[in-house]
Amino acid sequence: MKKVKATLMDAAAMSRTLARLAHEIMERHHNLETLALVGIQRRGEFLARRLAKLVHQHRNAEVKFGTVDVTFHRDDFRTRLPSPRLGPTQIDFGVNDLHIILVDDVLYTGRTVRAAMNSLMDFGRPASIELAVLVDRGHRELPIQADYVGQSYSTSVNEHIHVHVAEVDGKDEVLLMEYSQ
Amino acid sequence: MSEPTVTLQHLLGLEGVSKQDIQILLDTGFRFREVLDRPIKKVPTLTGINVVNLFFESSTRTRISFELAEKRLSADVTNFTASSSSLNKGEGLKDTIQNIHAMKMDAVVMRHPAPGSTKQLSQFVDAVVINAGDGTHEHPTQGLLDMMSLQEKFGRLEGLKVGIIGDIAHSRVALSNIFGLNTVGADVMVCGPGHLIPPHISELGVIVNGDVDEVLSWADAVNVLRIQRERMGEGIIPSVREYRSRFGITTERLARHKREIVILHPGPMNRGVEIDSDVADGDQAIILDQVLNGVAIRMSVLYHLLAPHQPLEET
Numbered sequence: 001m002k003k004v005k006a007t008l009m010d011a012a013a014m015s016r017t018l019a020r021l022a023h024e025i026m027e028r029h030h031n032l033e034t035l036a037l038v039g040i041q042r043r044g045e046f047l048a049r050r051l052a053k054l055v056h057q058h059r060n061a062e063v064k065f066g067t068v069d070v071t072f073h074r075d076d077f078r079t080r081l082p083s084p085r086l087g088p089t090q091i092d093f094g095v096n097d098l099h100i101i102l103v104d105d106v107l108y109t110g111r112t113v114r115a116a117m118n119s120l121m122d123f124g125r126p127a128s129i130e131l132a133v134l135v136d137r138g139h140r141e142l143p144i145q146a147d148y149v150g151q152s153y154s155t156s157v158n159e160h161i162h163v164h165v166a167e168v169d170g171k172d173e174v175l176l177m178e179y180s181q
Numbered sequence: 182m183s184e185p186t187v188t189l190q191h192l193l194g195l196e197g198v199s200k201q202d203i204q205i206l207l208d209t210g211f212r213f214r215e216v217l218d219r220p221i222k223k224v225p226t227l228t229g230i231n232v233v234n235l236f237f238e239s240s241t242r243t244r245i246s247f248e249l250a251e252k253r254l255s256a257d258v259t260n261f262t263a264s265s266s267s268l269n270k271g272e273g274l275k276d277t278i279q280n281i282h283a284m285k286m287d288a289v290v291m292r293h294p295a296p297g298s299t300k301q302l303s304q305f306v307d308a309v310v311i312n313a314g315d316g317t318h319e320h321p322t323q324g325l326l327d328m329m330s331l332q333e334k335f336g337r338l339e340g341l342k343v344g345i346i347g348d349i350a351h352s353r354v355a356l357s358n359i360f361g362l363n364t365v366g367a368d369v370m371v372c373g374p375g376h377l378i379p380p381h382i383s384e385l386g387v388i389v390n391g392d393v394d395e396v397l398s399w400a401d402a403v404n405v406l407r408i409q410r411e412r413m414g415e416g417i418i419p420s421v422r423e424y425r426s427r428f429g430i431t432t433e434r435l436a437r438h439k440r441e442i443v444i445l446h447p448g449p450m451n452r453g454v455e456i457d458s459d460v461a462d463g464d465q466a467i468i469l470d471q472v473l474n475g476v477a478i479r480m481s482v483l484y485h486l487l488a489p490h491q492p493l494e495e496t
Contacts, residue, residue, distance in 0.1 A: 072216065072224035072254075072484075089215055122221040 001180045008135065008153060008161070009174035017150040018047065021132055022054035024148050029099060034127070036064035036095070040104040040116050041071075041087035046165045047134060048103035064098070066091040070115035095124040101148070105163035107133040110144035135174055137161050187485045191303045191310040194319035195360040203328070203365055209481040210329045210474065216253070217477055227256035230487055233281055235291040236313070237263040237274075237298075242448055242472070243313050243323070247290050250479035259286070274298065275305065282306040288487060291315075309486045317351050322482060323447055324357030326475040328365065330467050331402055333474065334443055339366035344396040345387075346428060347406025347455055348377045348418075354447045358404055359385050372396045373406075373428060377417065393428050397435070402443035405430050408455045421454050432459045443467055 009017065029035045032055070039048030045067045052063045069089045102116050117129055132148035137155045153176070155161065162175045187202040195203070216224055232251045236244050244260075251258045261281070274293070281289065288309040291299050296318035303310040314320040332338050343362055349355045349371050362369050363386045370388040371378060383389055390396055396403065408424060418424055425431070430444065444456070444466040452458045461468060 069212070072212075072226040074226075088212070118225070122219045122224075124220065 002160075002177050003180075004175050005159065005178040006176040007173060008151065008176050009172075011166075011172035014134070014172045014174065017134065018050050019054060021134075021148050021150055022051050022058070025051065025101060025132065026055055026058060028147075032059060032061045032063055034097065034099055036066060036093065036098050036100045038066045038068050038091070038100055038102050038116075038120065040102060040112060041067055041069040041089075043163055043165050043168060044102075044104040045087065046167045047105060047132075048101075051101075051103060051132070064093050066093065068102070068116050068119050070112055070119055073115035073119045074111065089119065091120075091123050095120060095126045097125075097127045099128045099130070100126045101130045101132050103132045105134050105165075106161045107131070107136045107144075107146050107149075108139055108161075110140045110142035113144050114142055134163055135161050186488060189486060191299075191312075192321050192482055192486060193299050193303060193310065193312050195321045195324045195357045195364070196319065198321075198361070198364065200364050200366075203325070203361060206325055206478065206481050206485060207329050207332060209484060210325070210478040211333075213253075213477040213480040213484075214474065216480075217473065223253050223255060225255045226484060227251070227254040227487060230254075230256045230287045231259065231285070232256045232288040232290065232483070233259040233261055233284075233286045234313075235261045235277075235281070235289060235293075237291070237293040238314070240292055240313070242475075243292065243320075246472070246475045247311075247313060247322075247479050250476050250483060251290075253476065254480055254483060256288075256483070274301075278302055278305045282308070288483065311482060311486065314353055316353065317356075318353055319357045319360070320353040320447075321357050321361075322475070322479050323354050324361040325482070326471055326478045327354075327358055327404060327445055327447070328361050329474045329478050330445060330471045331367075331443070333470065334467055335401065338362070341367040342370070342399055342401045343367050344370045344372060344400035344403040345406065346372045346393060346396060346403055346430065348408060349373050349382065349406070350377045350379050351409060352406050354404070355406060359387055363387075370396050370399060374418070374424075393430075394434065394437070397438045397440070397442060400442060402445060403430065404445040404447070405456050407447065407449060408451055425454055429455055429457070430460050431457045435460060435465070441465065445471060447471070 037048045037052045039045035052065045055063050067090050069087045113131055130147040133146045134150040136146055136149050136152045158179050160177045162177050164171055164173045166172050187205050189202055234247055248258055286308050290311045290313050291302055292313040294316050296316035298315045299310055299312040312321055328338060335341055345355050345358055359369055370390050372390050372393050378389055444460060446456055446468050450456055450461055
């Protein structure tokens with residue numbers, strides 16, 4: 001059983017949060033030639049697209065954009081394999097010496113991010129990899145932290161964060177869900 | 182939204198496999214095609230999984246394709262070939278299987294000359310069983326890779342007109358193609374020497390036509406089967422020259438049709454018999470795409486049969 005416990009962000013709050021994240025990215029990265037935003041499938045793709053668009057609006061310059069699917073790189077294949085619907089990995093540029101920002105909706109155990117980094121390494125050797133997330137819910141199982149965080153929210157183990165994006169779910173919102181047996 | 186997965190426990194044939202399962206396997210096959218285009222063509226998905234390839238019949242491309250698929254998925258691979266095994270010392274199939282079972286394999290890929298042998302194997306071992314060809318019965322991964330190649334070429338399978346030309350009676354490739362293509366809504370026409378067309382094959386929902394030119398006038402694509410030269414010794418096929426003139430996909434024959442017909446061949450080819458070199462190497466042939474898709478679709482099959490999927494939570 002799942003139930004909505006609270007709405008952490010509505011569409012307007014999500015829009016403001018993404019605008020702030022885009023500004024933080026621009027403050028740290030002056031040279032957009034060497035920057036790429038890579039969304040982690042599935043909802044990270046749409047968040048990364050929006051960040052790329054926001055950066056483009058402010059700087060009037062294109063930002064390299066890609067997507068990565070981590071399904072084949074997960075380390076819990078035989079144990080719990082919570083695999084998302086497979087989406088395409090599309091990296092249409094050489095990653096060598098680029099500063100790559102991985103974008104995801106929720107940071108939780110860190111295993112998805114680890115898998116995404118491994119997947120990126122299949123394409124070459126980036127100069128650096130940073131992480132941008134809309135929500136950090138804690139409960140890390142690996143030494144991974146985000147460089148850009150929309151909102152940190154401490155959850156209990158029976159609580160989950162659901163990020164909805166208009167492109168997939170019809171509306172923008174971040175929900176705190178409670179799961180019961 | 183969690184990823185849909187197949188309902189299959191084993192892949193013993195395409196007969197009875199649902200349209201949804203076939204589509205899932207094909208869709209994931211295309212995901213693995215992307216992996217094969219990367220600079221590093223290997224993912225850690227099956228790390229710690231043991232797969233044994235049991236080949237009781239000679240095979241080059243299927244065995245290599247499976248082995249490559251397994252290694253690209255980071256599985257631990259054991260190869261077993263009959264010529265170097267205890268079979269030469271009189272050990273039966275069941276004994277061999279039980280010994281392999283005792284070795285705690287997660288998956289067994291088997292090719293065997295006896296139809297139904299993989300089904301028998303699946304009853305003896307507590308492992309995923311994948312049929313790599315069981316006699317004249319089925320060769321399901323070949324059927325899947327042919328469908329994947331057609332989908333890649335045409336963007337669809339439903340309503341596609343596919344001709345299968347050659348020795349239908351002895352071809353496991355033909356049977357898997359028929360079952361698979363019928364399930365996804367393609368139309369199939371078979372063509373070959375009359376005595377090499379099984380008498381009740383139309384009951385499988387295929388059209389039988391003895392005239393290869395009529396098939397070429399009708400089809401979007403033709404799958405040209407290898408003429409097994411060993412059958413010539415049995416008197417089943419009178420001569421190479423006669424076969425080529427009546428059923429061979431020659432440059433002249435294709436030129437007469439003035440249509441864009443896609444050519445498939447499961448390999449190995451008898452160039453100059455069932456297919457001309459110029460045709461096999463020409464723009465209409467997608468034979469090398471089939472080879473690459475073969476690795477990708479076998480990765481997909483291994484992935485889905487060995488994956489205990491569960492709903493996704495954010496991680």
